[in-house]
Amino acid sequence: MSENRPLVLATNDDVVDELSRLAAAAGCELERVPDVSAARARWLSAPLVLLDPGGVRECHAAHLPRRDRIIVVSPETTDISSLQGALELGAERVVELPVAGAWLSECFADTAEGPSGPPGRVLSVIGGRGGAGASVFAGAVAMAAARAGHSTMLVDCDPMAGGLDLVLGAENEQGLRWPDIRVRSGRVACSSLRAALPSLGGVKLLSGARKGFAPEPDAVTAVVQASKRGGDVVVCDLPRAMSETVAAALDLTDLTVIVVPAELRATTSASRIAERLAERGVTARVLVRGPAPDGLRAQEIADAIDLPLLAWMPYQRGLAVDLEKGRFSERRGPLGAAARLTLEVLGVQHKLRRAS
Incomplete structure (x- = not known):
């Protein structure tokens, strides 16, 4: 046309x-x-x-x-x-x-x-402390977006996390990882990027390697921009350190979520992260993850961090075992509910909802 x-x-x-x-x-x-x-x-x-x-x-x-x-x-x-x-x-x-x-x-x-509709949407996820479950949550949102009918890209920006492909049980899938990506012109063709990456459940995954390789800021910018131009839902798993690579992802982000376990130490750590985000003009939302051993409430934690509460995600029995055995799924339980809610807040509609 x-x-x-x-x-x-x-x-x-x-x-x-x-x-x-x-x-x-x-x-x-x-x-x-x-x-x-x-x-x-x-x-x-x-x-x-x-x-x-x-x-x-x-x-x-x-x-x-x-x-x-x-x-x-x-x-x-x-x-x-x-x-x-x-x-x-x-x-x-x-x-x-x-x-x-x-x-x-x-x-x-x-x-x-390019799609006939608007450009894609970008979500960034950061853990309130080490082991907060940010990578798992980022994967769940990406899988939920793909299940809802969207072209989806999951981008691993944490060099010390061991690789998102391990989280999703996709370590044996063929395709490029960050050490294989060479961005010279500052621009990536979306079709070429999609074709080169491993796919799991409809999600195109750009994972890190198990060698602490950190992608360059220009490479992150090029990848996220290409995916956004192509109309993708882009989910970035970010480390807690405010590096130039993290800043590059945040500059293209529509919604930032801090995953905070319901405990005092995590709340204190997340407060420092929120302050650093605010210095870049980023206002995040807080996802509080159970269990709450001392009875801390989700709204109390969000108030202490001084950020809006996105959701309370109760403890999900059996999730840790499923992840260890490579059986990642966001379809059921609190993890899936929180992922779908996050997509709604991001402004991502379910393309498969209506049937004629």
Whole structure:
């Protein structure tokens, strides 16, 4: 459909030919328009707009409104007037051919496979203390999202956790782990990423290795952005240390949850984490996990941490044994109920709910 095609307004035939070649190789169909009058009808609805310097000058002179996802493409360094016009139109990048060919190919691939709906949603999960169960909860939310009909990505950002594939019983699944991922351009094609990763229960898993390998901040940004562009529900399992890698994930996060066991020490530790999050402008919610050996109540713990309470998750008998034996499931019990509630708060709808 024409609504899904990138819009091209270019006066340089060499630029048009190269864009057409790159788009065809990526399986993306372009819509080239002859002038700014034809561009106006698709200006706001096109998923991507590509202009050369001449196209920039035409659109700027016609006072077309600012919009996202404008790329200026030139066979040589652009002049000052076209750069100024590009900024006023809202262009996100100016690239030069043929140097930017690989990057543009990835843009076209992302556009071709992009969903018709809104971008994906990102959840980050942090443990209030070591062993709080954050990794298990992150896995449960990801599995619940996949079961609800969503394309889902689970991203392991904790280098000292031993690998989320072990938590899910997926250590023997074929596919890349973080040490195998090499992000050089700062951008990842979503389709390539999905194809390279192991899958479990409909969840694409980017796990750490059992060697303490920490992903670079740029790599985390590229992976999460790619998944979000593809419409995925993205769940990030974060360590408690506020590293640059953690900051990269938090900057793209829509909802942050701190998992806090119902005990005094965990509450105190979670308070420090909440303070560090607040320094980055992040307001998290608290998920309190049972049992409560001293009778602490969930709301009391949330009040002590000074964060909103997301939910109380009672102790689930048999969960630890199931995890040890590789029988991970979020379908039943308090873990599943808390996972589904978190998806509702994140704004993720159940795609399979209605039947005709």
